[in-house]
Amino acid sequence: MSTPIAPASGKLGILLPGMGAVATTTIAGALLVRGGHAAPVGSLTQMGRLALDDDRGATRPLLREVVPLASLDQLRFGGWDIFPEDAHEAATSAGVLDGRDLARIRGEMLSLKPMKGVFYPGYVRRLHGTHVKTAPSKAAMVEQVRDDIRRFKAEQGCERLVAVWCASTEVLQSPSATHATVHSFEKALAESSADVSNAQIYAWACLQEGVPFANGSPNLCVDFPAAVELARLRGVPVAGKDFKTGQTLLKTAIAPMLKARLLGLRGWYSTNILGNRDGEVLDDPDSFRAKEATKLGVLEQILEPALHGHLYGDFVHKIRIDYHPPRGDAKEAWDSIDLFGWLGYPMQLKIDFQGRDSILAAPLVLDLALLLDLARRAGRSGPQEWLSFFFKSPMVTAGAHENDLFVQRRMLEGVLRALAERG
Numbered sequence: 001m002s003t004p005i006a007p008a009s010g011k012l013g014i015l016l017p018g019m020g021a022v023a024t025t026t027i028a029g030a031l032l033v034r035g036g037h038a039a040p041v042g043s044l045t046q047m048g049r050l051a052l053d054d055d056r057g058a059t060r061p062l063l064r065e066v067v068p069l070a071s072l073d074q075l076r077f078g079g080w081d082i083f084p085e086d087a088h089e090a091a092t093s094a095g096v097l098d099g100r101d102l103a104r105i106r107g108e109m110l111s112l113k114p115m116k117g118v119f120y121p122g123y124v125r126r127l128h129g130t131h132v133k134t135a136p137s138k139a140a141m142v143e144q145v146r147d148d149i150r151r152f153k154a155e156q157g158c159e160r161l162v163a164v165w166c167a168s169t170e171v172l173q174s175p176s177a178t179h180a181t182v183h184s185f186e187k188a189l190a191e192s193s194a195d196v197s198n199a200q201i202y203a204w205a206c207l208q209e210g211v212p213f214a215n216g217s218p219n220l221c222v223d224f225p226a227a228v229e230l231a232r233l234r235g236v237p238v239a240g241k242d243f244k245t246g247q248t249l250l251k252t253a254i255a256p257m258l259k260a261r262l263l264g265l266r267g268w269y270s271t272n273i274l275g276n277r278d279g280e281v282l283d284d285p286d287s288f289r290a291k292e293a294t295k296l297g298v299l300e301q302i303l304e305p306a307l308h309g310h311l312y313g314d315f316v317h318k319i320r321i322d323y324h325p326p327r328g329d330a331k332e333a334w335d336s337i338d339l340f341g342w343l344g345y346p347m348q349l350k351i352d353f354q355g356r357d358s359i360l361a362a363p364l365v366l367d368l369a370l371l372l373d374l375a376r377r378a379g380r381s382g383p384q385e386w387l388s389f390f391f392k393s394p395m396v397t398a399g400a401h402e403n404d405l406f407v408q409r410r411m412l413e414g415v416l417r418a419l420a421e422r423g
């Protein structure tokens with residue numbers, strides 16, 4: 001892979017299935033930063049530096065100066081939602097950004113209207129979409145989304161596109177025989193099988209159109225064998241799943257510290273309250289189970305109880321999410337950690353993270369879009385394991401995934417350094 005990376009020329013379209021709190025905070029943020037009104041805090045592509053092995057290593061240049069990324073000026077946004085509100089209205093009701101910030105970009109946000117969404121309601125039972133497509137089959141639904149993608153690209157004059165799933169969490173689903181091969185999945189689409197969810201329809205359409213796809217939710221979306229096969233056939237990079245923004249981000253930073261100091265763990269109790277639409281959707285036990293599945297695995301993988309039986313052989317890990325409307329997007333996450341030290345003496349660590357969900361997620365959406373576009377221009381396809389840094393339950397090509405934030409960071413930097421040499 002020593003061929004040069006194709007330049008980031010022309011416009012890059014960022015397509016967001018789901019134009020709710022996270023998506024509109026991302027779009028508004030990119031516009032505000034572009035206009036010089038705010039700083040892109042939290043974004044690796046905008047603020048991050050990269051240590052290089054050559055003589056520039058001492059100065060640690062900005063990442064965007066050494067790898068060819070699209071600039072904010074080149075971005076065009078679009079997306080789908082099952083409600084018709086434009087981005088200004090959706091951002092206003094999400095209540096993340098204040099009126100003064102939204103007023104600065106009002107015109108651009110008003111002009112951003114979502115395309116009609118794909119919505120078979122069984123996968124997100126708390127929502128009753130009104131702005132939805134109809135089609136005789138799920139295969140025909142894929143074709144409609146493909147038409148949307150082509151139309152958006154032509155109307156916006158984009159050279160390339162990339163998609164990041166920012167729509168609601170669907171009910172927990174495991175891959176079945178339907179998801180095994182491109183052939184079996186295409187057959188299921190033609191038969192409108194219940195195994196094929198909304199998220200999978202968008203992802204399939206994007207892959208068929210050669211659009212790199214990142215999955216920000218816990219949904220089964222591009223992380224099944226048929227989708228990986230199609231991604232490879234079409235030369236499309238994919239990544240997922242579930243943005244790592246809050247409690248799991250903390251967990252995957254603190255657990256490596258416990259292990260590095262050989263401090264034992266008896267229990268880790270995590271509870272969250274949030275009051276946004278995401279919280280409402282997660283109030284459905286089956287949607288919560290999808291979220292719980294991506295959150296639960298991280299401690300075991302990092303702490304390796306099989307190797308450290310005395311320290312981590314018998315800990316209890318519990319996670320709760322409670323929908324509490326007064327909180328809106330300003331979520332609160334408590335961790336109560338029972339640990340033990342020298343001679344087994346018990347201790348406790350308490351964390352109260354008063355975060356803002358979409359403020360934490362928006363820079364990740366931007367970074368994933370720009371890095372997947374880079375990956376595509378660099379000729380990479382299939383699951384992009386080096387992007388594990390951004391996810392609670394990272395997609396891998398084979399074997400177990402890596403959750404340790406610092407190991408993930410090293411993986412990311414390793415690939416970026418190799419790309420910097422080619423750029």
Ligand SMILES: NC(=O)c1ccc[n+]([C@@H]2O[C@H](COP(=O)([O-])OP(=O)(O)OC[C@H]3O[C@@H](n4cnc5c(N)ncnc54)[C@H](O)[C@@H]3O)[C@@H](O)[C@H]2O)c1
Nearest residue numbers: 018020021022081117167168169198217243245277278357
């Ligand atoms: N920190 C974070 O905010 C964070 C972290 C990890 C994961 N996530 C995930 O990101 C996603 C978005 O979170 P949010 O806070 O913006 O939620 P949100 O409810 O504000 O926005 C989701 C939007 O998706 C729309 N939608 C639902 N089904 C759709 C479909 N089939 N097609 C098109 N649109 C559809 C909804 O109408 C809504 O506008 C959720 O899945 C959430 O679990 C968020």
